[in-house]
Amino acid sequence: MTVPKLLNVRDFQAAAAQILDPVHADYFAGGARDEITLAENETAFDRISLLPRVLRGRPAPDLTVDLVGSPTSMPIFLSPTAFHRLAHPEGEAATARAAAAAGTVMIAAMASTVAVEEVAAQGTALWFQLYLQPDLAFTESVIQRAAAAGCRALVLTVDSAVFGSHERDNRHDFHQLPDGLHCENMRDAGEVRPIQMSPEFSWKHLRWLQSVTDLPVILKGILHPDDAILAVEHGAAAVIVSNHGGRQLDTTPASIRALPAVVRAVGGRIPVLLDGGIRRGTDVVKALALGATAVGVGRPVVWGLAVDGGKGVSAVLEILRAELEHTLLLCGYGSVRELVAGLLLLPPGEY
Ligand SMILES: Cc1cc2nc3c(=O)[nH]c(=O)nc-3n(C[C@H](O)[C@H](O)[C@H](O)COP(=O)(O)O)c2cc1C
Numbered sequence: 001m002t003v004p005k006l007l008n009v010r011d012f013q014a015a016a017a018q019i020l021d022p023v024h025a026d027y028f029a030g031g032a033r034d035e036i037t038l039a040e041n042e043t044a045f046d047r048i049s050l051l052p053r054v055l056r057g058r059p060a061p062d063l064t065v066d067l068v069g070s071p072t073s074m075p076i077f078l079s080p081t082a083f084h085r086l087a088h089p090e091g092e093a094a095t096a097r098a099a100a101a102a103g104t105v106m107i108a109a110m111a112s113t114v115a116v117e118e119v120a121a122q123g124t125a126l127w128f129q130l131y132l133q134p135d136l137a138f139t140e141s142v143i144q145r146a147a148a149a150g151c152r153a154l155v156l157t158v159d160s161a162v163f164g165s166h167e168r169d170n171r172h173d174f175h176q177l178p179d180g181l182h183c184e185n186m187r188d189a190g191e192v193r194p195i196q197m198s199p200e201f202s203w204k205h206l207r208w209l210q211s212v213t214d215l216p217v218i219l220k221g222i223l224h225p226d227d228a229i230l231a232v233e234h235g236a237a238a239v240i241v242s243n244h245g246g247r248q249l250d251t252t253p254a255s256i257r258a259l260p261a262v263v264r265a266v267g268g269r270i271p272v273l274l275d276g277g278i279r280r281g282t283d284v285v286k287a288l289a290l291g292a293t294a295v296g297v298g299r300p301v302v303w304g305l306a307v308d309g310g311k312g313v314s315a316v317l318e319i320l321r322a323e324l325e326h327t328l329l330l331c332g333y334g335s336v337r338e339l340v341a342g343l344l345l346l347p348p349g350e351y
């Protein structure tokens with residue numbers, strides 16, 4: 001059998017689909033309900049055109065950014081995704097090694113299949129993604145674990161008052177990890193607690209969270225500009241414009257479409273990050289030109305992991321870095337920090 005060359009993120013997607021157990025492939029690939037938002041996250045980028053500048057005499061582009069206090073080699077971070085040991089036996093430890101090698105931030109999921117201490121030991125800049133649990137004392141103990149392990153920020157996922165409905169998983173009856181895999185951050189006195197969601201959480205719980213930690217708290221899953229304003233008013237260190245990769249509420253707008261209104265509402269007071277549908281360096285440039293400081297990748301990381309463990313994740317990250325640099329050169333920009341909306345031709349009536 002000839003092994004196809006893996007030239008881009010889509011090649012990794014196709015290769016991962018061949019390697020993964022089909023049930024797990026569907027878990028990683030799937031979205032909520034009709035998967036309208038899932039598809040939109042990607043196609044909305046394709047409807048934005050780039051209007052390059054020429055003869056600008058720029059040096060080789062500078063890709064570095066300060067990501068909420070963590071200096072990174074490029075404006076691309078690893079969004080939190082659950083259950084990496086379904087993709088590769090080394091799971092989140094391999095992912096973290098790749099993030100460290102790339103010089104960027106990994107957001108470890110609360111639902112990791114490797115404990116946060118072991119993930120942190122791989123030497124990457126690490127943030128911890130949190131689902132508030134109704135048992136606040138237990139939530140506090142998880143935060144303390146993450147902080148003690150060296151996590152530099154908490155990423156509170158706020159788009160999940162209940163679990164999203166993933167019909168692919170329902171068809172397969174996939175509701176439990178296989179034997180031997182556990183959410184290692186949910187261990188409590190020898191038991192592994194199930195992750196719970198609750199519609200009862202409110203802004204007052206953000207205040208509570210800030211009262212029990214000194215770590216910056218970043219809100220992930222903001223789409224409405226009014227919520228972005230509330231986030232600033234409640235002392236969030238940053239917001240991540242995200243629809244959870246189309247896995248929570250279906251028919252929400254593509255993340256990139258929600259971005260400009262959030263950027264306007266925030267008005268430069270805190271960084272605005274984005275994830276959802278980033279598959280090419282051109283997508284990164286479009287998000288930054290619309291005001292994002294950096295973007296996260298979810299599924300592409302899992303595809304790299306499935307294909308070749310940490311090396312596969314490294315390959316995906318380096319492909320995106322190279323595409324980003326190439327795009328900046330062709331657009332006439334010398335730094336990711338100088339990108340402006342004038343570089344874009346937006347589809348009429350959409351933004
Ligand atoms: C398989 C999978 C698991 C995920 N698990 C989490 C999670 O545990 N916590 C969370 O906040 N977001 C989770 N997400 C959402 C991602 O953080 C991110 O928002 C999304 O994947 C970005 O879209 P992309 O996959 O198109 O890059 C998950 C996404 C996927 C695909």
Ligand SMILES: CC(C)CC(=O)C(=O)O
Binds near residue numbers: 082247
């Ligand atoms: C454990 C789950 C809640 C992980 C998740 O957020 C997802 O699969 O989208």
